[in-house]
Amino acid sequence: MSYEDHFHLQDSDFHKILDVALSRGGDFAEIYLEHRVFSLINMEEDIIKETSESINLGLGIRVNSGDKTGYAYTNDISIEKIKRAALMAASISSESSAKNSASLSPTPLPHNFYPVLDPAHKRSLRDKISLVRQTYDAAQKFNPKIKKVKASLIDQIQHVWIINSEGLSVSEGRPLIKLVCLAVAEHSNKREAGYCGGGGRVGLEYFKKVFTPKEIGQEAAKESLHLLEAILPPAGEMPVVLAPGHSGVLIHEAVGHLLEADFNRKKTSIFWDKMGTQVGLPNLTIYDDPTLPNFRGSYNMDDEGTIPKKTPLIVNGKLVGLLQDRLSSRLMGLPLTGHGRRQDFTCIPIPRMSNTYIDKGEYDPEEIVKSVDKGFYAQKYQGGQVEDSGKFTFSVSSGFLIEDGRLTSPVKQATLIGTNIDILNKIEKVGADLQFGFQTGTCGKEGQTVPVTDGCPTLKISRMTVGGQS
Amino acid sequence: MTKANADSPLKVLAENLVMFGRSHGADQIEVTILEGNEFSVDVRLGQIENLCEAGARGLSLRVIKDQRTAYASSSDLDRVQLENLVENAIRRAELASIDECAGLPRLEENQIETSALLLNDPAISVLDPKEKIELALETERIGLSDKRITNSYGASFETRVIRTTLVNSFGFSQEYEETFCSLRLGLQAGETDNKVEGSWSSVKRIFKDLETPEKIASTCVERTVRQLNARKIQTQVAPVVFEPPMTSWLLSFLFACVSGSAIYQKTSFLADRLGEKVAGEEIYISDDGLMPGMLGTTPFDSEGVSSQKTKILDKGILKNYLCNTYAARKLKLRSTGNADGGGIGPHNFYLHAGTLPPEKIVSTLDRGLILIRTLGHGLNPINGDISRGAFGLWVEKGEIVYPVSEITISGNLGRILNSIEKIGNDVEFRSSVVGPTIQISELTIAGS
Numbered sequence: 001m002s003y004e005d006h007f008h009l010q011d012s013d014f015h016k017i018l019d020v021a022l023s024r025g026g027d028f029a030e031i032y033l034e035h036r037v038f039s040l041i042n043m044e045e046d047i048i049k050e051t052s053e054s055i056n057l058g059l060g061i062r063v064n065s066g067d068k069t070g071y072a073y074t075n076d077i078s079i080e081k082i083k084r085a086a087l088m089a090a091s092i093s094s095e096s097s098a099k100n101s102a103s104l105s106p107t108p109l110p111h112n113f114y115p116v117l118d119p120a121h122k123r124s125l126r127d128k129i130s131l132v133r134q135t136y137d138a139a140q141k142f143n144p145k146i147k148k149v150k151a152s153l154i155d156q157i158q159h160v161w162i163i164n165s166e167g168l169s170v171s172e173g174r175p176l177i178k179l180v181c182l183a184v185a186e187h188s189n190k191r192e193a194g195y196c197g198g199g200g201r202v203g204l205e206y207f208k209k210v211f212t213p214k215e216i217g218q219e220a221a222k223e224s225l226h227l228l229e230a231i232l233p234p235a236g237e238m239p240v241v242l243a244p245g246h247s248g249v250l251i252h253e254a255v256g257h258l259l260e261a262d263f264n265r266k267k268t269s270i271f272w273d274k275m276g277t278q279v280g281l282p283n284l285t286i287y288d289d290p291t292l293p294n295f296r297g298s299y300n301m302d303d304e305g306t307i308p309k310k311t312p313l314i315v316n317g318k319l320v321g322l323l324q325d326r327l328s329s330r331l332m333g334l335p336l337t338g339h340g341r342r343q344d345f346t347c348i349p350i351p352r353m354s355n356t357y358i359d360k361g362e363y364d365p366e367e368i369v370k371s372v373d374k375g376f377y378a379q380k381y382q383g384g385q386v387e388d389s390g391k392f393t394f395s396v397s398s399g400f401l402i403e404d405g406r407l408t409s410p411v412k413q414a415t416l417i418g419t420n421i422d423i424l425n426k427i428e429k430v431g432a433d434l435q436f437g438f439q440t441g442t443c444g445k446e447g448q449t450v451p452v453t454d455g456c457p458t459l460k461i462s463r464m465t466v467g468g469q470s
Numbered sequence: 471m472t473k474a475n476a477d478s479p480l481k482v483l484a485e486n487l488v489m490f491g492r493s494h495g496a497d498q499i500e501v502t503i504l505e506g507n508e509f510s511v512d513v514r515l516g517q518i519e520n521l522c523e524a525g526a527r528g529l530s531l532r533v534i535k536d537q538r539t540a541y542a543s544s545s546d547l548d549r550v551q552l553e554n555l556v557e558n559a560i561r562r563a564e565l566a567s568i569d570e571c572a573g574l575p576r577l578e579e580n581q582i583e584t585s586a587l588l589l590n591d592p593a594i595s596v597l598d599p600k601e602k603i604e605l606a607l608e609t610e611r612i613g614l615s616d617k618r619i620t621n622s623y624g625a626s627f628e629t630r631v632i633r634t635t636l637v638n639s640f641g642f643s644q645e646y647e648e649t650f651c652s653l654r655l656g657l658q659a660g661e662t663d664n665k666v667e668g669s670w671s672s673v674k675r676i677f678k679d680l681e682t683p684e685k686i687a688s689t690c691v692e693r694t695v696r697q698l699n700a701r702k703i704q705t706q707v708a709p710v711v712f713e714p715p716m717t718s719w720l721l722s723f724l725f726a727c728v729s730g731s732a733i734y735q736k737t738s739f740l741a742d743r744l745g746e747k748v749a750g751e752e753i754y755i756s757d758d759g760l761m762p763g764m765l766g767t768t769p770f771d772s773e774g775v776s777s778q779k780t781k782i783l784d785k786g787i788l789k790n791y792l793c794n795t796y797a798a799r800k801l802k803l804r805s806t807g808n809a810d811g812g813g814i815g816p817h818n819f820y821l822h823a824g825t826l827p828p829e830k831i832v833s834t835l836d837r838g839l840i841l842i843r844t845l846g847h848g849l850n851p852i853n854g855d856i857s858r859g860a861f862g863l864w865v866e867k868g869e870i871v872y873p874v875s876e877i878t879i880s881g882n883l884g885r886i887l888n889s890i891e892k893i894g895n896d897v898e899f900r901s902s903v904v905g906p907t908i909q910i911s912e913l914t915i916a917g918s
Contacts (some may be wrong), residue, residue, distance in 0.1 A: 006546065038540075044735065045518040047567030050812075052541035052560060052791040055551070058526065071522040073544040125565050146738060184737060184852065191852045194739065232855075235880070235916035236705040268513070268658055269623055270665065348520060377664045382847040385859070388658065389665040391875060393846035393859025415848050415878040415916075421663070465702075467857050467878020 009210035018101035020086040025095025026063035030164040033059045034345040038156040060345040065093035073354035084107045101166035116203035120155035138217030139183040148184035162305035170305045176442045194223025197440035200296045230412035239375035240464040245435035248454030253384035253392045254420040260351040262329035270390040280317040280424030292353035296439045297354035297452040307339025325351045343448035357455035361430025365458035370405040390420035431458030484637040491556045498534040500638040503569035507631045513606045514624030533559045538566040571799035577640045588646040588763035591676045602627045612687035623656030643776040655690045668694030700875035703917040710839035710913045716841045717905035729814045730797025731851045735775030737853040749786035749887035766902030771809040780806045804807040824893025828907035833868040854883035881913040
């Protein structure tokens with residue numbers, strides 16, 4: 001049965017629902033239907049410990065009236081319950097005159113950013129278990145110091161169908177998969193964990209061509225062994241070199257969030273009055289691009305049915321763009337960018353990042369490291385956080401000391417902290433080696449999580465505070 | 471028991487599904503249904519921003535066949551779909567490995583009297599939406615009336631009513647209803663490039679226990695403006711006072727390190743240390759699922775094991791790990807009634823109060839930091855290492871002299887537990903993991 005069949009609803013039903021939603025005079029009404037099937041396999045302690053299947057079905061109804069939003073959702077898909085939800089959402093407006101919805105014109109999407117040859121949701125559980133076992137075995141057999149391994153495969157297919165009072169009717173299916181491995185190494189009373197993972201909006205062919213289960217398992221094992229040798233970082237201000245790829249989390253935290261339109265419309269972001277001004281050095285260009293093929297943060301349409309665009313945020317150090325959803329775009333009078341996303345049907349869409357990255361520069365990455373006498377090289381991260389004032393932190397799980405222009409002792413568990421505009425003006429050198437981090441990341445905002453990726457080339461920050469122990 | 475109403479349609483559905491599973495090859499089956507109704511209003515700058523109202527249901531199940539486990543869940547409660555889900559789960563279980571520790575808990579003889587736990591306030595379901603909106607508006611209005619406040623993140627009022635139904639093939643079949651309400655405010659102070667933010671909230675099961683708009687607004691204003699004109703400080707080692715929300719944060723990390731699943735997986739620095747002295751003499755930490763009206767209180771856990779009070783640290787000695795049935799079997803211990811979905815969760819996990827008023831802790835501090843907020847990740851249960859971005863207030867000779875920002879604190883939970891010098895008398899059960907003001911003898915503070 002196709003996913004539309006789960007809803008048993010026709011165009012005429014949608015019209016009735018939209019008319020109820022606009023019955024109190026709202027400007028705009030929208031129905032968001034979602035059907036998602038999610039599957040999980042967990043292996044630990046040498047056994048396939050559990051498998052799980054999860055079905056998420058429901059719809060959300062949104063009504064806008066000026067800058068107000070009424071929202072209601074239900075997973076009881078009877079026309080009476082849906083109309084009741086529509087009436088609740090309608091109550092955000094209290095005018096006497098009802099508005100009518102435009103007739104629906106179903107439109108196919110003009111592109112597919114995630115061509116998939118071998119969709120995971122169509123493969124047997126047995127085949128998927130085999131991928132998990134290969135990952136697990138590769139990590140465990142890598143070295144006798146590896147004492148514990150966990151490997152998981154998580155895949156889902158999310159069907160989204162968006163219908164609104166302007167006549168829009170669009171739908172798409174979004175595959176998403178990740179294969180992850182955690183390895184714990186032990187030696188002389190020390191215990192460290194290493195992580196690796198791969199995936200994206202891909203099919204299982206990815207695990208043959210791009211990143212194999214064996215590589216994922218071995219990378220996790222190597223990381224845990226590396227950390228066994230690691231020392232705690234020095235504390236204080238010093239030059240910091242950010243490794244390509246995973247360090248993209250810096251840009252996600254330090255810049256991306258504060259360029260989400262809602263924070264600027266509400267003037268809480270430090271950037272709100274800086275549009276068109278120089279906020280970084282001329283070597284700095286940052287994009288958010290939801291159209292990157294097969295990337296975890298990509299989508300063919302956003303969760304409001306808008307076709308997404310590669311969006312320049314900072315070009316040659318100048319602030320040029322924001323990430324928009326419908327509401328902020330309308331209220332700010334700025335064009336849509338296709339960044340209205342939501343976790344699921346229970347959530348109101350808000351401006352979010354997709355795949356965010358610093359564009360490549362001109363420096364040879366080795367030269368960048370050579371230019372530092374004494375500093376810190378940050379390589380892998382646990383995550384980061386920012387507040388609207390621009391203060392951010394990010395947690396480095398592993399890195400190296402830089403001494404006399406060379407990477408020396410491995411370092412673990414450091415925190416980098418700074419204020420965004422200050423740091424943007426200290427990005428002294430930008431490498432030519434743009435890379436992306438693991439295709440396993442998730443970003444949280446206002447209690448909603450969505451899949452994202454981020455990336456950057458090797459970067460040199462002239463001075464930054466490193467939190468450490470000595 | 472809340473009325474074990476034999477006619478509750480969700481209970482009948484769960485019972486039928488358990489019977490269906492048993493007759494289709496499951497050795498054991500457990501079905502949980504959550505039914506929730508929520509209302510929330512967000513206001514900002516005196517206007518309603520979002521109004522959300524919803525009713526939703528979800529069912530989750532676990533089957534065990536030949537000591538092999540499979541899980542499933544669905545928000546589609548169509549009978550045919552659910553029966554498919556059970557049959558699929560039984561088939562999937564056959565592909566998992568044999569696990570000697572798999573299985574549901576046996577039915578207990580004595581069960582907890584739910585009504586004594588005060589989980590449910592009937593006043594919440596009948597609150598007038600106008601009153602709810604007005605509470606949020608009033609809270610923000612009072613906050614914004616302070617001239618030092620320059621912007622608002624808005625105020626929210628939210629209510630939830632949740633009914634939990636749990637049925638398993640060992641004959642467990644119970645339901646209970648609980649309510650929550652919360653009022654929150656977020657504010658900003660300072661000018662363009664020198665902004666600070668703060669927030670405060672109150673979450674309760676009983677509506678009349680909620681903090682007043684005045685209290686929430688004044689606390690929020692104070693917590694926001696006290697950070698204005700922060701300085702950076704030199705990198706150094708100094709005593710650090712944790713305010714209660716920071717003690718809660720530290721205890722959440724400790725909870726993760728005494729959770730049975732981290733113990734049997736040996737991903738906690740406290741693995742294999744039961745009976746050892748891991749903290750100072752004066753440290754008592756408990757988890758109590760039976761405290762009437764508290765946020766972490768429940769009659770039974772997500773597997774139907776009765777809640778209890780469990781000592782974690784007693785005079786600094788590690789007494790128990792918190793376990794669900796699976797972790798308990800792995801560790802040859804008993805379940806402590808802390809099953810939470812597939813994992814382990816706290817009930818009311820708290821550090822017992824000491825005798826010192828918090829003002830006294832500060833006034834006797836010669837030189838050090840009061841930790842007021844942290845930012846970021848940087849907790850590693852495997853070795854107990856902590857490293858976080860932080861905000862604080864600098865203290866000299868017992869007086870707060872200025873706020874500090876752009877610092878990080880780092881330390882190790884194992885060492886921190888042995889260097890808690892002072893314990894305040896100010897435990898408030900504001901969330902399910904709480905503690906009083908404490909003073910740690912030293913932590914590394916990285917600054918300029």
